[in-house]
Amino acid sequence: MPDFRPFALLKGPHLQTLAGWAAIPETPLPETEIIRMRLEDGDQTTLHLHPSRDLERSCPILLLLHGLEGDASKPYMVRTARKAWQKGFRTVRMNLRCCGDAEGLSRRFYNGAQSEDVAAVCRWLTGRFPDAPLFVLGFSLGGNLVLKTALQEDLPRLDGVIGICPPVDPHRSASALRSWRNLLYHYRFVQSLVDRVERNRHLLSPHPEMELHPRMSLMEFDALFTAPHSGYRDLKHYYDTCQTSHLLNQIRCPWQIITSRDDPMVPFDSFDPVAGQANLIATRHGGHLGFIGPKNGQDPDWRWAENRAIDFCCRVLDGSG
Numbered sequence: 001m002p003d004f005r006p007f008a009l010l011k012g013p014h015l016q017t018l019a020g021w022a023a024i025p026e027t028p029l030p031e032t033e034i035i036r037m038r039l040e041d042g043d044q045t046t047l048h049l050h051p052s053r054d055l056e057r058s059c060p061i062l063l064l065l066h067g068l069e070g071d072a073s074k075p076y077m078v079r080t081a082r083k084a085w086q087k088g089f090r091t092v093r094m095n096l097r098c099c100g101d102a103e104g105l106s107r108r109f110y111n112g113a114q115s116e117d118v119a120a121v122c123r124w125l126t127g128r129f130p131d132a133p134l135f136v137l138g139f140s141l142g143g144n145l146v147l148k149t150a151l152q153e154d155l156p157r158l159d160g161v162i163g164i165c166p167p168v169d170p171h172r173s174a175s176a177l178r179s180w181r182n183l184l185y186h187y188r189f190v191q192s193l194v195d196r197v198e199r200n201r202h203l204l205s206p207h208p209e210m211e212l213h214p215r216m217s218l219m220e221f222d223a224l225f226t227a228p229h230s231g232y233r234d235l236k237h238y239y240d241t242c243q244t245s246h247l248l249n250q251i252r253c254p255w256q257i258i259t260s261r262d263d264p265m266v267p268f269d270s271f272d273p274v275a276g277q278a279n280l281i282a283t284r285h286g287g288h289l290g291f292i293g294p295k296n297g298q299d300p301d302w303r304w305a306e307n308r309a310i311d312f313c314c315r316v317l318d319g320s321g
Helices: 015-021 073-085 114-128 141-150 169-178 181-200 218-229 234-240 268-274 302-319
Strands: 033-038 044-050 061-065 092-094 132-140 160-164 253-259 280-283
Touching: 033 234, 033 280, 044 073, 061 073, 061 114, 061 141, 073 132, 073 302, 092 114, 092 234, 114 132, 114 141, 114 181, 132 302, 141 160, 141 253, 160 218, 169 218, 169 234, 169 268, 181 218, 218 234, 218 280, 253 268, 253 302
Parallel strands: 061 092, 061 132, 132 160, 160 253, 253 280
Antiparallel strands: 033 044, 044 092
């Protein structure tokens, strides 16, 4: 596997992270079908299926999950779907509840432990395409949701799961975000979350009574809103439910984590339980969802982690015939 080498002027973790965020908008994928899907509790979300036709029903499927305050239309989601399509995959970009064009369709807000929603989409895909290998790839918060989904007992067969920069220990990640070095990311996330709750407050049940403000910490937001709204006893119960770091070796399908040792939001010691394993790819540089450097070999672009994730799916398929 080719090693990641950042561009000479983008070696720092924050430069990589910010360069990853400052993405050029992607051209929408043609022939994308947007599907409203009813979840198990009656709420709805949306799936962006591409292409909706012209592929064999048995061709492999890649389900993509976005990160905190992302959605199915974000450049990294569209870009990765396009690269997978060019390799012969049907792709499905999933919006978490209240995100993207799924906003306004839910009584419950999304959270980092809602793996039952991802499992419901996996079951739906397995029912619609019973002969198709199914892979699931998640970015950041979505990456941890993917890993948590793979741990569920009642899941149909998965052929592989990949998490890019997943916060497998949310206690550590939430603490890291409080560092002064991460204030830019921290308050951007919280302000976006507070704005989203305010836009959807009239729909949410139970109706949130608390006052939220954009200068609160993510921990305060999760303690005041996420945990009680989602039915958890308190912040610790919510973060404990999200955590996957101590359970990764129980995943039964092929799995891969791609992360960087200098990720400012996901401390590398979060991965101590699987340190040294081949399932964990840990680069020296990369920041959080950065991994921007010169092309490697046949890579279609300079987005190293996305390309390695698709390579993983192709290797699994090659190994299974």
